[in-house]
Amino acid sequence: MSDAIKTDVLIIGAGPCGLFAAFELGLLDMKTHFVDILDKVGGQCAELYPEKPIYDIPGIPQVSGQGLTDALMEQIKPFHPTFHLGEMVETVEKIGDPLFRCTTDAGKVFECKVLVIAAGGGSFQPKRPPVPGIEAYEGTSVHYAVRKMETFRDKNVLVVGGGDSALDWTLNLHPIAKRITLLHRRDEFRAAPHSVEQMRALVAGGKMDLRLGQVTALSGAEGKLTGATIKGNDNSVTDIACDTMLPFFGLTMKLGPVANWGIALENNLVPVETSAFETNVPGIFAIGDINTYPGKIKLILCGFHEGALMSQKAHRYVYPEKRLVFQYTTSSSSLQKKLGVN
Numbered sequence: 073m074s075d076a077i078k079t080d081v082l083i084i085g086a087g088p089c090g091l092f093a094a095f096e097l098g099l100l101d102m103k104t105h106f107v108d109i110l111d112k113v114g115g116q117c118a119e120l121y122p123e124k125p126i127y128d129i130p131g132i133p134q135v136s137g138q139g140l141t142d143a144l145m146e147q148i149k150p151f152h153p154t155f156h157l158g159e160m161v162e163t164v165e166k167i168g169d170p171l172f173r174c175t176t177d178a179g180k181v182f183e184c185k186v187l188v189i190a191a192g193g194g195s196f197q198p199k200r201p202p203v204p205g206i207e208a209y210e211g212t213s214v215h216y217a218v219r220k221m222e223t224f225r226d227k228n229v230l231v232v233g234g235g236d237s238a239l240d241w242t243l244n245l246h247p248i249a250k251r252i253t254l255l256h257r258r259d260e261f262r263a264a265p266h267s268v269e270q271m272r273a274l275v276a277g278g279k280m281d282l283r284l285g286q287v288t289a290l291s292g293a294e295g296k297l298t299g300a301t302i303k304g305n306d307n308s309v310t311d312i313a314c315d316t317m318l319p320f321f322g323l324t325m326k327l328g329p330v331a332n333w334g335i336a337l338e339n340n341l342v343p344v345e346t347s348a349f350e351t352n353v354p355g356i357f358a359i360g361d362i363n364t365y366p367g368k369i370k371l372i373l374c375g376f377h378e379g380a381l382m383s384q385k386a387h388r389y390v391y392p393e394k395r396l397v398f399q400y401t402t403s404s405s406s407l408q409k410k411l412g413v414n
């Protein structure tokens with residue numbers, strides 16, 4: 073087990089509600105670390121609707137999902153939160169009163185006095201293509217994300233999909249892979265036009281292959297892929313050689329490991345009381361889309377309010393000996409000093 077990273081607060085989920093919570097916690101001198109499964113911050117705003125406008129953030133008549141994420145990142149900069157992206161918190165264990173040990177699927181261990189679950193609709197997980205026996209190759213020859221490009225050097229890679237991820241990885245891996253084949257159901261792509269143009273130029277130059285159809289079977293043994301059977305749109309069936317397959321069929325949201333942390337759940341949501349949005353386990357809070365209470369609305373602005381109230385109670389756990397004096401950012405010189413504006 074690796075050495076534990078010690079922090080006042082661990083926030084699971086770097087969506088908008090988790091991000092703003094780091095601001096409220098920072099004002100009260102609490103240090104935060106974030107873990108998020110995605111390789112970027114912003115949760116649903118950045119992953120599902122980065123370019124769509126949001127019209128109901130108080131005081132901001134219109135902002136895109138990515139614009140709000142960027143603004144929140146700017147706002148929490150003075151508090152230097154640390155981000156651990158591309159990792160999922162798998163286990164949570166109570167080891168003190170309160171003190172928690174949390175581990176990620178990458179083997180990282182955290183010890184925190186307060187745990188904030190800001191996991192939204194749960195974890196984004198890749199959609200698995202309906203290919204019989206694909207599970208046997210997952211993690212060895214079939215990968216749903218590219219964590220390290222070097223892994224694919226000199227590989228015979230089959231990329232499956234027609235969106236931005238499929239096109240981006242086709243183009244990024246092309247220079248290092250032995251050969252790339254892109255497979256999509258039809259000759260139309262839901263990706264940035266210039267990526268599609270680049271891909272078509274590589275195909276025209278004989279530098280990669282484009283196939284239209286679907287994978288119906290995989291061949292290989294002991295997790296090592298040797299080929300894929302493709303049913304073409306003209307019903308032809310062909311086998312192609314490949315040792316790696318990268319399916320990019322989008323993401324789906326599942327509750328994921330939150331269900332195994334010993335916290336009370338109600339219809340896949342975490343019930344909380346509404347004075348501090350604390351769960352049934354003292355020291356573990358839930359804010360944003362993941363929580364439930366009478367009258368709950370899944371709006372970003374509600375999650376912001378929840379983060380502010382949560383921080384007041386979290387302060388009692390992190391600094392049990394200190395009295396908390398309520399202050400406004402407008403008039404408190406000590407808060408302004410923390411924000412670097414005074």
Ligand code: FAD
Binds near residue numbers: 091375
């Ligand atoms: P999320 O944004 O869901 O972020 C949760 C994060 O937690 C994710 O990044 C996830 O990867 C991570 N996570 C989950 N489990 C784990 C784990 N075990 N380990 C590590 N990380 C984990 N709301 C509005 O207020 N106004 C709007 O106009 C609006 N428009 C919307 C439009 C669309 C198309 C959609 C889909 C939603 C919209 N919403 C809107 C809802 C809004 O996006 C959500 O309320 C908001 O994103 C919730 O924020 P959150 O921080 O609670 O969770």
